[in-house]
Amino acid sequence: MTSQHGLSKSTFLRGVQCAKSLYLHTFQRDLATPLDADQHARVTMGQQVGELARGLFPEGVLVSTPRGFSKAEALQQTQSAMESGGTTLFEPAFLADGLFLRADVLVRSGSAWELYEVKSSTSVKDEYLLDVAFQVYVMRRAGLSINDAWLVHIDSTYVRSGPLDLEALFAMDSVTDSVESLQPTIPGLIEDLQSALAQGVVPEIPIGRQCNDPYPCDFISHCWEHVPSPSIFEVFRLPWSKKEELYKKGVISIEDIPDDFPLPAPSRFHVVAHKSGQSIVERAPLRRFVGGLAYPLAFLDFETAMSAIPAYDQSRPYQQIPFQFSLHTIAEIGAEPQHDGFLADPVGDPRQALMEHLMRRLPEEGDILVYHQPFEEGRLKELARDFPDQAGWLEAVVARLKDLIEPFKQRWVYEPGMNGSSSIKAVLPALVPELSYETLEVGDGGQAMLAWSRLVEGTEAAEAERLRQALWDYCTLDTLGMVKILEKLEVLASG
Ligand code: SF4
Structure with a gap:
């Protein structure tokens, strides 16, 4: 085995x-793209879940704090803790044959040990098995006997009621059999990676599915530099196998896709429309859609936040909790749109106040337009489930929803600038270029979630005011954008 290059658990998984x-x-x-705020938030959430899961092991001893992390110190402290009879270790470190890792939890079981790996996901994923298999391999090389391996993950069925119930929040799945069956593959994988590192040249690996699977690679901006936008990789609903087939033939631009190349219908629509550069308007169904809207007309959009660790009673892991809505209303055809909205106080559960404001401000009749109905409908149904005393009017609101995405999804209206997508982020700039998310401090749902998290964590008054304004501007643009899109559809329908 080539052994001049050491590997850690994370570099092993990266290399695989x-x-x-x-x-x-x-x-x-230096060619890597630094983590963005969204990725940082995911890392932080993973760390919080890991720390919380330690509560499942009350006897546990932390080998060394992450802030004081040093390989040698962690190895030395691990050895001391094991020699002094420690039965449950958090973050123990091991080094064998240049392979280094820190495990999440190690529990003594007679003369052997059980390994517990904590993940913030709600299920066991294939990539976790290789992660645990590497750990078991290294620990055995370091002289430990490991007789069981477990994955501790979030149980998505948990409903919080009072203080967190860790036994109910976390599920544990034995992965011993899968990990044992992977053991014979680990030495070969390590050898291949150490050999690649020893070559002295960058491995010639073309871009492909692996760039985002199972994790987004931080070298995408480097390796994908030659790929224009739009490219074959953005063709609507084009399977990866087709993208790879085209890429291997040297086709990167949509214009270069041969006319006789077999494509699924939605992809073909996108490619043909892109090549022709022409707009598409199907007036008859568009007229029916626009003419069928019942006034007073409301335009509704929620902003939501979620966490692996449910923060409020009657909420579940990763549940999208609405904390803000924007509402535009048009009393009758031709009337000026009016704006209203709500942004919750970040202290406590925002849902009760949000529902009260929504009930007061929604018109009592007429259609309620949303963009991508499953999202708003899902939140309203969850509110009805979690607050049964409010279920009646919430279900009535659901019955009045109509989806403004429909004309774009059905391809009654298409502009080449939409690049095959019917999302509001693609439709709005193509139809209403004067409105843009680009200059906003909060420009998408992920950034809205981060801004809300900062408000919940607490920040100084001026910063809080700035964040609230940024959230207000963003959510307002979502419903104002819908108003403007409908105006455009009315013009196209009557043209
Ligand atoms: S971007 Fe893709 S090809 Fe480049 S290093 Fe990452 S995974 Fe490999």
Whole structure:
């Protein structure tokens, strides 16, 4: 085995996903794109879940605090803790044959040990098995006997009621059999990666599915530099196998896709429309859609936040909790749109106040337009489930919803600038270029969630005011954008 290059658990997993990524990470790390705020938030959430899961093991001893992390210190403290009879260790460190790792939880079981790996997801994923298999391999090489391996993950069926119930929040699945069956593959994988690192040249690996699977690679901006936008990789509903087939033939631009290349119908629509550069308007169904809207007309949009660890009673892991809505209303055809909205106080559960404001401000009749109905409908139904005393009017609101995405999804209206997508982020700039999310501090749902998290955590008054204004501007633009899109559809329908 080539052993001059050490591997940690994270570099091993990186290398298995793509050896080029491992090589660049080791020798040309400056080419990587730093984590964005959204990715940082995911990392932080994972750490919070890991720390919370330690509560399942009351006897546990933390080997060394993350802030004081040092390989040598962690190894030495692990050894001391084991020699002094520690039965449950958090973050123990092991090094064998240049392979290093820190495990989440290790529990003594007679003369052997059980390994517990904590994940913030709600199920066991294939990539976790290789993660645990690497750990078991290294710990055995370090002289430990590991007789069981477990994955501790979030149980999505947990409903909070009072203080967090860790036994109910977390589920534990034995992965011993899967991990044992992977053991014979680990030495070969390690050898391949160490060999790739020893070559002295960047491995020649073309871009592909592995760039985002199972994790988004931080070298995408480097490796994908030659790919224009739009490209074959953005063709609507084009399967990866087709993208790879085209890429291998040297086709990257949509214009270069041969006319006789077999494509699924939605992809063909996108490619043909892109190549022709022409707008599409199907007036008859569009007229029926626009003419069938019942006034007073409301335009509704929710902003939501979610967490692996449910913060409020009657909420579940990863439940989308609405904390804000924007509402535009048009009393009758031709009337000026009026804006209203609500942004909750970040202290406590925002849902009760949100429902009260929504009930007061929604018109009592008429259609309620949303964009991508499953999202708003899902939140309203969850509110009805979690607050049964409010279920009656919430269900009545659901019955009045209509989806403004329909004309675009059905391809009654298409502009080449939509690039095959019917999402509001694609439709709005194509139809109403004077409205843009680009200049906003909060420009998408992920950023809205982060801004809300900062308000919940607490921040100084001026910063809080700035964040609230940014959230207000963003959510307002979502419903104002819908108003403007409908105005455009009315013009197209009557043209
Ligand atoms: S972007 Fe893709 S090809 Fe490049 S290093 Fe990452 S996974 Fe490998």
